Amino acid sequence: MFISLLSWLILSVSVTAAPFSRATEGNSRHKLLLISFDGFRWNYDQDVDTPHIDAFCKDGVRAKYLTPPFLTITSPCHFTILTGKYIENHGVIHNMWFNTETGAKLPYYPTQGVSEWWDNGSLPIWITAQRQGLKTGSIYFPGGNATYRGETVNVKKVEPVTFKYDNETEWRGNVDIVMKWFTESNLDFVALYYGEPDSTGHKYGPESSERKKMVEQVDRTVGYLMERIEMHGLKSKLNVIITADHGMRTVQKGPAVNEIILGKVDDFSFQDVKFNILDYGPTGFLLPKEGKLEKVYQALKNAHPKLRVYKKEDIPQRFHYANNPRILPIILNGDPGYVVHGRIQVQFNKGEHGFDNEDMDMKTIFLASGPSFKKNVMVESFESVHIYELMCKLLNITPELNDGSLYATKDMLNAVSQDIGSVSQPPPDIISRSGGFCGSLCTFERP
Template sequence: MLWTVSLCLLLAVSSSGVPLDRYSTKGQHKVLLISFDGFRWDYDRDVDTPNLDRMAKDGVKARYVTPPYLTITSPTHFTLLTGRYIENHGVIHNMWFNITTSEKLPYYATQFKNEWWDNGTLPIWITAQRQGLRAGSLHFPGTQSTYQGETQTVKDVEPRFYDYKNETKWRENVEKVMGTWFSEMDLDFVSLYFGEPDGTGHKYGPDSPERREMVKQVDRTVGFIRSLAERNGLADSLNIIITADHGMSNVYRNGLVKEITLSRIPGFSFRDIAFHLVDFGPSGMLLPKEGMLDKVYNALKGANPHLHVFKKEEMPERLHFANNNRILPIILFSDPGYVINGFLPVQFNTGEHGFDNEEMDMKPFFRAVGPVFQKNLEVGPFETVNIYPLMCHILGIKPDPNDGHLDATKHMLISTTEDLRQDIKSNIFVGLAAVAGFLVVVFIALVSFNAFKKETNDRSSEKSLPPGGKEETHQTAL
């Protein structure tokens, strides 16, 4: 009987700490991933941003994050969704292209080229749904496509001539996500995209007053997002992660520098090129004709101190931009401030991105707030491939193979999986200690009780003896 009671007590005590079902977060926490395209890590330094500041106090702020190379929109956004470097997920450019026909499609049309996106790597939308959750996406690059025949529970693709800077549209999109998708449809994960301040940074430059005004609009929107989360009763379940795909850098114009124009480089000729992607900022790729690879490479290598030329197999490993059949044999990128022109200078943007991801101007910002995140915590920089495993962990799903790791971000969380395991061990230890103490008390009580009982019986025996102190004996017949 004593051991039965003890076992029951052990079970009661060991489960009286944190319940085991708390350690499975699946279905308990929602995630909203927001991208403000082209929001550089330091854009809040020359603008009053009360809502972003409040979000940092209520949650986590990273000094900056490092996107993958190539630092342009579609490839870096697909890294956020998959946790894979660009060479591994295969969306290597904003533009779909065909090297046989020399056909190229611009950014918007590429969103509808399913084979460009669905090439073996699953975005988090599909991974979550395969594990019983519900996902949605609004305007995020890659939203339109299906992946292995599957699509999001709900999705919204922007129309062709969409005004990416319209603040009224922004608010309508936020109301749809918060009021309908999360509240009414009970989605678990949503990705939400805003096309600014990228467009303003391109047109006016990252140091312009127009860019600063757009950052204020972003800040107002962040405040609106958080207020709608409260209004729709999502504060206790929704975790909001806000980041961007890349930063922005000024382009040198008006005769400040000698522009890079490939056709003017001695020994180089477009007659030796079968296909090219240049005139799209500071990066480019070339496919030389048969037998012309070394000639083209040797003509360009060292031709301009601000132009970096690599054969695909010679690309620095840190850039993770070589091991994919879609990447062309020669890769070019320029130093910040310079763009790569083909036949003639045709680029007129004041700001550009697409530079080496180690350049500080290419670093985006990062904020996170919600029930799983610590408060008023500033963390050091990390790569954006690590955001995917973080989101999977919060959602309680098993991630697909990826290049990130939870170790890079778990210090942001109130309690990590390892902490929870330690809590379980601690609770079991406390339970065992309590049972041991209980058994000691019971043992002492039993010993004391038996001693008391024996003493009482002895006294009773003494009182029942006849006069003379000897016990009377009677003999009976056999």
């Protein structure tokens, strides 16, 4: 399908609502707030004074770092958090909706309103929660503007077409809206999204002074949130998870850098390609014309020392990024710091993500505080695919089938919360997939 400009402008209505399901009577579960600060690298608060983040962690738990799924970009990583599935299994494989037959592509914002892109067999946690009697909300969260099997999140606020991600007044206003939703509308779960420090990291680079100032703004917002939770009497009723989708890395560029530009590869021709997604950070996708796959692959596989080229079926299994029909036959990925240009050099960001999820600069944060969590505790790193099972336990709902396990996060819960419901058994390879699990606890201090 193709969405016209007028159609996706209509999708940007700022606040909409759907009928509430009746919450379970007599339910003693705590409420849950999920916050994502897009592009917050795991160590961003180590070169900035962040007293409010520190206080939040001392009142709860912090992971050493969080490993996102591959592809490390916004919509796919957020949908992994919402569904507990690797990207190949939930199907939101890119920020862009596309159609290989017509050649149509939509950028990030209008893709948020294309329900068929999101609704392809996986349910976000808010739909599962609503089906089990809870009330939910979303503010700007990726996937929040879509319909799933005819259902939408109960209450949502959708980004306007032109939106300043760094507006601190708006940030605080959204915290106030969340507090009203929890207290006046009695919502059980809210997902709240901030588009920073991602935008600043892209524009100025992850090591810039501008990024550091943005982290200070994030810290002030965490302080404001803690203040409002106290003011509204939610301290003993509300669990808060603060996380992000991915990290950020400095882009290698300039006259002394041998940048990856496919248009300069001698044996490669765009005439052999039917469809492509290129010039979108370090990852590219090619659909060769019939009979041209091997020619295209052979031309590119050794074309640049910093370029990894995979046939879809040969991409390393650890990426969990092959078994989906939306993924194109040839996948390109630049080594950390190197982006993939198409015909000419058109990317000018100083910071990027989308690199290998084992790259430490792609790691992100996981912080949690509230009545269900232990206090002043550091836990081992784990994969973001496991957050879903944790959230389902906190809300006392039955999860959909997923790729995660509560085994990876259960030890961050206090004794009372661990007794709620059952703990799923760990998959055989959970330790290797998670980079460790929460079986090792220590007093909180900065990693």
